[in-house]
Amino acid sequence: MNTERKDTMRLSLTSRPRPVPSSVGIVHLGIGAFHRAHQAVYTEDAGDGWGICGITQRSATVVEQLGPQDGLYSVLERGPEGASARIIGAVREVLTGDATAGRVADPAVRIVSLTVTEKGYRHDPATGRLRIDDPEIRLDLTGREPRTVIGRLARGLSRREAPVTILCCDNLSANGATLRGLVEEYAERAGVKITCETAFPSTMVDRIVPATTAADLDEAERLLGVRDHGVVVTEPFTQWVIEDSFAAGRPAWDEAGAILTGDVAPYELMKLRLLNGSHSMLAYLGSRFTYVAEAVDVLGDAVRRYMDEDAGPTLTVPDGFDLEEYKASLLTRFANPALRHRTAQIAMDGSQKLPQRLLGVVRDRLAAGAEPRWAALAVAAWMRHVQTAGELDDPLAGPLREAVSRADRPDAVVDVLLAVTEVFGPDLRESRVFRDLLVEHLTELTSGGSRY
Template sequence: MTRLSEATLGQIAPAIRRPAYDRAALKPGIVHLGLGAFARGHLAEYTEDALEKRFGAWGIVGASLQRPDQRDRLQPQDGLYTLQKLAPTGPELRVIGSVLDVLVAPENPAALVAQLAAAETRIVSLTVTEKGYCHDPATGRLRADHPDILHDLEQPDAPRSAIGLIVAALRARRLAGRGPFTALCCDNLPSNGHVLRGLVRDFAALQDDALAAWIEATGAFPATMVDRIVPATTEADIAEVARLTGLEDAAPVIGEPFRQWAIEDVFAEGRPAWDEVGAQMVTEVAPFEFMKLRMLNGTHSSLAYLGYLAGHETVAQASGDPVLARFLEGLWAEIIPTVPAPQGVALQDYAKALLVRFQNPAIRHRTWQIAMDGSQKLPQRLLGTIRDRLKAKAPIAHLALGVAAWMAYVSGIDEKGAAIDVRDPLAGEFQRRSEAAGRNAQALSESLLDIEAIFGPDLPREERFTKAVAAHLAALFDEGAKARAASLG
């Protein structure tokens, strides 16, 4: 089959939407660190829409920070790829043209720093996942002892972390007499713009106080809230896209129709017309971010652990299980009182809409995928809510079950006795503690709660929380996930 590319785009099935602007005239203006499926299904589509609405030099140069896979898939296609949006009523396909090139940081970090520092680069956006920020999730501060940070301090001209790359480029821009670019975090971190500003400033201060002061005074770090379910692309997805388009595409993206993007409107050198194509440019992102982090991300993670343990491969299967759907309703009932409603949003309606999105049978979002990197996600997604509920002396039964399900998951053994492929920066530590505790729920919960980087110094001392988690974990080991969820009513 013929491969998708600029030369073959005219051969694509007539019903497929394609770029409606002169792509040959498109110049780069954005460098995106971490060009995974989410960025290509969210940022790149918003940018595609903005280019069609108001054309400008806002092409995207992607950067892979670890592997060349994305570059190797996209370069033969001239950066083109298909976005397939899966609604219950059927798919909608579109070729995205806003990505112009992909660089691979480990192959040539200097080339990436040069692109970041170039005068044409006005926005540097990031989706590097929580663990890519080399920070302590419990405090939001830079981990100066992180191996990547230590490497970048020793080799500032060949950085490998996102933070090191940004600082190296800002240093080069300052030396060249240029202003800073806008650093736009699109990851699920609380106050993500504020956190990124602090991490960049703190890393710069380890090298040069004057550089850190310049970044603090002139840098632009807008907060954002992003939302779209973009599951990992499978071989079956690739085959289906080829069948529907008539062209081979090695890098399609699969997503739900829903998308949302709230952005603090603070940019150093302009931005695409995202506000004209659905993005919400706001003065305060925090209420939207807070709502999404607790109500979507917190339930997503809890459902992923319980669903995986119960044998459900996808979110749609797990949320379609009546027992787990009732658990989600109980979980939202505990979360909603801790969430101030953003202007114009009814939280009960938002929860109902989330359940509909979760249950979309066309989206195969794997529970295993969402379960990854829980040590980085739990502090933001669940533990803050638990602290608020404890302070209010309010029930935490459903929230505590989410934490206990995480513990059962990272123990590495599922309900049938099979090994779980636990992907987490602390996977080795989890394995060591789990092997020492065995299936003793009390011992395992105490051992995992002792990891201060996740639970802080306070939660292990909250007896109401620790007892609830230990009891849930024992029941998960003895009865299984569905039985324990059902017991909550």
């Protein structure tokens, strides 16, 4: 971006309700579209001066987009009644991953938050443990300057004395405790000592944030009068539930609408199994559709039956929470045609997502003596995706493709994929009920005889 664009974004500050923070109290790892449409907006709306240093762990694109604009960017909100846009100023720095350890070690930083996607933790989703056989983790543990998120985080924490909160905002079960375990395991193996006081609260985040398109850039420019290549697109709905356990203070996120609670688990499970599980079902079962709104128009009944018959019975509903209204609202959100959320985006990294979103439902229903028919349909659709996707975007793409290359019948495909313990663990491979459901569904999906 050039100087003219930077100056134009500054002139647009009058459209923002909050002054730009002057200092950084939060370092955020993984400053992608989701963080900018979710946690950064809450931080801005809290209005109490907490600035964010965003660090990209992979592509430098966001640095190139936001750096010349002093971190300013716009959020384009699309709802059934139209679109609106606003400029966010909570992000004060945007840096590349090499800066992680140094910024985490800064005593002025009081919170380190993360949205690096499930695969960014380089863990085994079936066990929650660090994948020591991961090539990058292995290289970090040999003594090089760390390049993985866990390695960089542990290195930064080892250089701190001041207390700090580590706030995971990714879709992992018990994400706070899971992240603490990964950091401690890495530190032990690397011979790194972490002596500062740390808190690892759990969180649940909920907002649909599809990939930004050229049409979105054009619409934001029409609404704001400025061309911003850092636009993020989202829906009107937003939710953030946070375990209220912080080592060094926090922004007034509750004043901005976040729920601070002593127990995040019921909210987390509802979101993972209802929203994320349904999303994955739509992505794999509806892969012939480009957008989620198109898929839910055809598959809405199957998704609702998955929610009602499989996911719903596994949930503990918080007092005062209207579960039926929440399920209905999810279908309404999925059907929002203005979002243009691509099924291919949701289908990425399935081996990392299934254990969190669907396989917990399967296990709980089997333990209750029930057949997880609809959850099994979604898993079978993923298996079909592994077989047929032109390019499988998944950290385990090699082993998964090699496995299905040895199978020429649906039952054989089911058996070789159930044997991938990184996804299914040893227990689901031994379940005859689950295997039979998968074979039944995959046979229908393969023959083209399925009504889906």
